Each structure stands twice: as C-alpha cells, then as structure tokens.
Amino acid sequence: MPDFASDPMMTDLVHLAVALAIGFLIGFEREHSHAEEARQHTFAGARTFSLTALAGGLSGLVDEGLILPSLMLFSLAGLTAVAYWATAREKPGAGGTTEIALLLTFLLGLAAVRGHVMEAAIGGVSTAIILSIKQSVQRWATAxxxxxxxxxxxxxxxxxxxxxxxxxxxxxxxxxxxxxxxxxxxxxxxxxxxxxxxxxxxxxxxxxxxxxxxxxxxxxxxxxxxxxxxxxxxxxxxxxxxxxxxxxxxxxxxxxxxxxxxxxxxxxxxxxxxxxxxxxxxxxxxxxxxxxxxxxxxxxxxxxxxxxxxxxxxxxxxxxxxxxxxxxxxxxxxxxxxxxxxxxxxxxxxxxxxxxxxxxxxxxxxxxxxxxxxxxxxxxxxxxxxxxxxxxxxxxxxxxxxxxxxxxxxxxxxxxxxxxx
Structure with a gap:
C-alpha cells in the first residue's frame, strides 16, 4: 500500500485541495452576500475566488521562488483595480471589500502550498467570517x-x-x-x-x-x-x-x-x-x-x-x-x-x-x-x-x-x- 503521507505529489495535491477549499468558501460567502443585496452583476463569486486560490497555489508549486507568484499577484491586482474603477464609475461610493478579499485569497492559496496549511485554513475561515458579519458590524457601528x-x-x-x-x-x-x-x-x-x-x-x-x-x-x-x-x-x-x-x-x-x-x-x-x-x-x-x-x-x-x-x-x-x-x-x-x-x-x-x-x-x-x-x-x-x-x-x-x-x-x-x- 503506497505511503501517501510521504509522497510529495500527494502532499502537493492535498495542499492544492486546501487552497481550492479556501477559495470556494470565501467565494461562496461573497456569492451569498451579493444575492442578499440583489446584485445581479458582481466582480467575483464562488468560481472566481476558487480559481484565484488555485492560481495562487499553482504559482507557488511551479516557482519555488517569488518571481511567478509576484507577477501573478501584480496582474491580479491590476485586473482588480480596473474592475473596481468600472464599478465605482457606475456606483459611486462602492466599497472594495470583494476586491481586497480576492487578493487575500490568492495569498492564502500560495501560503497553503508553501508549508503554511493550517495558517491558510485559519485565515480563510476568518476571512469568510469577517465578510459575513457586515450587517452586524454596521448595526454595532451605528448603535x-x-x-x-x-x-x-x-x-x-x-x-x-x-x-x-x-x-x-x-x-x-x-x-x-x-x-x-x-x-x-x-x-x-x-x-x-x-x-x-x-x-x-x-x-x-x-x-x-x-x-x-x-x-x-x-x-x-x-x-x-x-x-x-x-x-x-x-x-x-x-x-x-x-x-x-x-x-x-x-x-x-x-x-x-x-x-x-x-x-x-x-x-x-x-x-x-x-x-x-x-x-x-x-x-x-x-x-x-x-x-x-x-x-x-x-x-x-x-x-x-x-x-x-x-x-x-x-x-x-x-x-x-x-x-x-x-x-x-x-x-x-x-x-x-x-x-x-x-x-x-x-x-x-x-x-x-x-x-x-x-x-x-x-x-x-x-x-x-x-x-x-x-x-x-x-x-x-x-x-x-x-x-x-x-x-x-x-x-x-x-x-x-x-x-x-x-x-x-x-x-x-x-x-x-x-x-x-
């Protein structure tokens, strides 16, 4: 019986699965939040967040340094900035929570494959929780x-x-x-x-x-x-x-x-x-x-x-x-x-x-x-x-x-x- 725990390929697959799960969790929360707000067109949902986390994980596996992850992060940041600019023109005063969460999701996916699986998982769950308590935070702030x-x-x-x-x-x-x-x-x-x-x-x-x-x-x-x-x-x-x-x-x-x-x-x-x-x-x-x-x-x-x-x-x-x-x-x-x-x-x-x-x-x-x-x-x-x-x-x-x-x-x-x- 193969020892999956000592197999580097299986370890990488497990880490990628964790990254994918983190992305899906955060994206699902964003999808649900946008549905609650009756927003038909959104910048990123469950699929986009899942793919972003997976991209972060793969960039960390393909390049053991920081060149490829850095290039992909800067590219993602540019795409996110353009998307936010377009949203802000259409809806002045729009928040940038989803855009920031997307960049964080990429970093969490990268962390998951760089030996920080537990930290990435905790960060992903914490991010989803923070995103989900928007209404409560607004009520507390006004109260x-x-x-x-x-x-x-x-x-x-x-x-x-x-x-x-x-x-x-x-x-x-x-x-x-x-x-x-x-x-x-x-x-x-x-x-x-x-x-x-x-x-x-x-x-x-x-x-x-x-x-x-x-x-x-x-x-x-x-x-x-x-x-x-x-x-x-x-x-x-x-x-x-x-x-x-x-x-x-x-x-x-x-x-x-x-x-x-x-x-x-x-x-x-x-x-x-x-x-x-x-x-x-x-x-x-x-x-x-x-x-x-x-x-x-x-x-x-x-x-x-x-x-x-x-x-x-x-x-x-x-x-x-x-x-x-x-x-x-x-x-x-x-x-x-x-x-x-x-x-x-x-x-x-x-x-x-x-x-x-x-x-x-x-x-x-x-x-x-x-x-x-x-x-x-x-x-x-x-x-x-x-x-x-x-x-x-x-x-x-x-x-x-x-x-x-x-x-x-x-x-x-x-x-x-x-x-x-």
Missing part, C-alpha cells in the same frame, strides 16, 4: 455612541499598549510596588466594569430595578447604590429600591470571589464560607423585600457613566499603590492587626484594591490565607456599611432602614461563617 467607542479604545490602550511595556520588578518601600502587577489589576477591574456596562446596555433598563441592581453591581455597586437611592424622591417604592441596592451588593460579593479566584485559589477556599453566607443572606433579603410585589411599570435608568475614563483608572492605580505600601507597613509593624486596620479603612474607599493586595500577598507567602480572607471580609463589611449610610442620607430614612437591616444580616452571616467554618 455605538462616540463615548462608548472611545471607552473601548481606552480599554485596548491600557491593556495592549501600556501593560506590555511596564517593568515587572518590585521596587519602593518594602518592595511592595510592581508596576506590571498594579496595571494588570487596573486592566482586570476596568474590564469587569466595561463588561457590566455592556450588560446593562444590552439587557436594557426595562427589566426593572432588581435586574438593574444585579447587573449594575457588576460594574460598580457604589455607583448603583447611589443611582438607585436617588429614585426615592421620584416616587419609586423604598422596598423596590432597597431590593435593587441589596442585589448590587450581592453582586459585589460575587465579584470579590472572581477576583480572589484569579489571584489565589487557596484564599478563596478560606474566604468562600463568608462570601456564600453573606450572599445568601442578601438573596433572602431581596426575596423578603419583594414579597407580594408586582413588577414595576416604570423602568429604572442607571447612570453609571463611562466605564473607561482614564482618570478613574489612574486614581485606582494610585490607590492600589498606596494600599499596597500601607498593608506592607501595617503587617510588618503591627502584624495581622495592622493589615486588618488597613482593610477597614481602605474598604471605605474601594474593596477591590485591598482584595487584590491581600490575595497577592497571600499567594506570595507574605501573609496567611486566613489573614487574607479576614482582611477581605473586613473591607467588604466596611464598604457595605458606607453604602448603607449613603442610601439613608440620599434616599431617606425608609430606604436606609430597609437597606441597613439587610446589610447588617449580611455582615453578621458572613462573619459567623468565616469564624465557625
């Missing part, structure tokens, strides 16, 4: 506001441009600072906030206060508490608003769990009983607040602002650095009690920062897993107490009493579970 587009670009900037160039080495007091680690956490937190923002946008505010609380809590439980508290003066039920605020803070506990899981899973094992108990108490509180209530007719609009402003990201980075140094100082001078004091104070400003610091120090062996779990729960409790006061001051006494009672139950349940289990 995006200028602020949202800039927010996405900022997220890409801080993660793709800034992060890779930062040094990954410890410095500063107690060697507590690491620019790469600090900025990585900025990217992670910003990404969570960005995800939360889009969940709110896609789900819509029409799902009512409760869903607004759950989804808004993923982006910022503090901003959600503030926003929902303001609705108390507009006639929205204090019970409904309290349920939304509690839901946002249950999501905060879930977010803490996600952060700790990403940093130090051993800390999550120690912290999980407290988080689960507090979240269950909060969930029970939401059910109690909403007992017998009809869904709201009016929708709650949540103003979270732009999730990717550069200034808040820089402030968070500075806060992370300060808390890192303070935590190292407190732990060295006063032991675990110093770390707990730092957690209590920093939790008033931001629970994510001390969560990241405690998780990182525990994973590095600087503090015990239990100490890290206690510090994170203290910060969460401090943050929750602050938001109870916020709800009371902004939303009034009826809202403050409801939120405060559930928050007290959450703190008590979390503390009891953490101490007992």
């Amino acid at each position: 995006l506001t200028e602020e949202e587009l800039y927010a996405a670009l900022r997220l890409l900037a801080i993660s793709v441009i800034i992060l890779p160039v930062l040094p990954d080495e410890a410095f500063g007091p107690y060697d507590a600072l690491n620019l790469r680690d600090i900025w990585l956490m900025v990217v992670f937190i910003s990404g969570l906030s960005f995800l939360g923002y889009w969940l709110i946008k896609l789900a819509g505010s029409g799902r009512g206060v409760l869903l607004t609380g759950f989804v808004g809590g993923l982006a910022s439980s503090t901003a959600t508490t503030l926003s929902l508290s303001r609705f108390a003066k507009s006639g929205v039920s204090a019970g409904e608003l309290a349920a939304g605020i509690v839901a946002a803070n249950v999501m905060m506990l879930i977010r803490i769990g996600v952060l700790v899981a990403a940093l130090a899973r051993d800390v999550l094992v120690a912290l999980a009983p407290g988080l689960v108990a507090a979240a269950l108490a909060g969930g029970a509180g939401v059910l109690w607040l909403r007992r017998g209530r009809e869904p709201m007719a009016e929708e709650a609009e949540l103003d979270l602002g732009n999730p990717m402003e550069i200034k808040p990201a820089l402030i968070f980075a500075a806060l992370l650095a300060v808390i890192s140094v303070a935590a190292s100082f407190g732990a060295e001078q006063f032991g675990q009690s110093g770390l707990m004091l730092v957690a209590l104070i920093s939790g008033l400003a931001d629970v994510d920062a001390i969560t990241l610091i405690a998780g990182r120090k525990a994973s590095g062996g600087e503090i015990g897993m239990g100490a890290a779990a206690y510090a994170i729960m203290i910060a969460a409790a401090s943050n929750i107490v602050l938001k109870a006061g916020m709800a009371s001051v902004i939303g009034g006494k009826p809202l403050g009493l409801r939120v405060g009672a559930i928050f007290a139950a959450m703190i008590a349940a979390g503390a009891a579970a953490l101490l007992v289990l």
